[in-house]
Amino acid sequence: MFDINSFLQQLSIALLPFLAAITFHEAAHGYAAYFLGDDTAKKAGRLTLNPLSHIDVMGLIVLFLTRLFGWAKPVPVNFNIVARRKHGIAIVAFAGPLANFILAIISSVFYNIFTHINTSNLLMNKILVPLTLMAVYSVQINVALGVFNLLPIPPLDGGRILQSFLPSDKQYFLIKYERYGFIIILILLITNMVDYFIFPVIHFFVKLLL
Structure with a gap:
């Protein structure tokens, strides 16, 4: 039976880590492009850590439900400009x-700081518990997003990185079939292949950090 109170409590704790994860992810793309000479994101007002500039409501909902796959509004990048720098696309x-x-x-x-604070103060404990849970969520979602996005499948970041190191003819082939990447x-996801190839990597790094 669906417990709305439990869901809302979980949402209130997890929302900030989710928003921070996608906001820093997209802003980092924009800043990297800007330092490589592309001011497209700046002109579009996307060089900001304001979550409202980056979130996609449906992508955020999917991200929250799966804790692995989701999306934000892609930061606009002129790859013709960044490609002029060596491995600019990969960067x-x-x-x-x-x-x-x-x-x-x-x-x-x-997380390690919060868990090593010993206190019998009831108010302090009420503050530490949600902060600790937020830190756990943040580690999990950021590791998951980082690892998942490094899969060498366009339009994921890993696909872009792979594209950057391929010869020109192979790059064209990758770009040509990029529209099939989401499929x-x-x-x-549907076949649970991630359980065998991706989750073990994510779990390893989460366990290492926590």
Whole structure:
């Protein structure tokens, strides 16, 4: 039986880590592109850590439900500009997952601090419990987003990174079939292939950090 109170309580604790994860991910793409000479994201007002500029409601709901797969509004990047720099596309693409991994490490530090605070103060405990849970959620979602986005499947970041290191003819082939990437991702999710290939990696790093 669905417990609305439990769901709302979980949502209130998990929402901030989810918003932070997708916001830093997308903003990192924009800043990386900007440092490589592309001001497209800046002109579009996307060089910001304001979650409202990045969230996609449906993508956020899916992310919250799966804790693995979801999406935000893609930061606009002119890949013709960033491609002029050596491995510029790879740098922009990797910036998103890197931001998630950094957030996961920072959250891990806070988790260890919170769990090592010994107090008998009831009010302090009421504050520490949700903060600890938020840190756990943050580690889990950021590791999951970082690892999942590094899959070498376009339009995921891993696909962009792979594209950057391929010869020109192979890059064209990858771009040509990019529209089928989401179908491949859906197949991986529906067939539970992620349980065998992706979850073990995610669980390893989450366990390492927590």
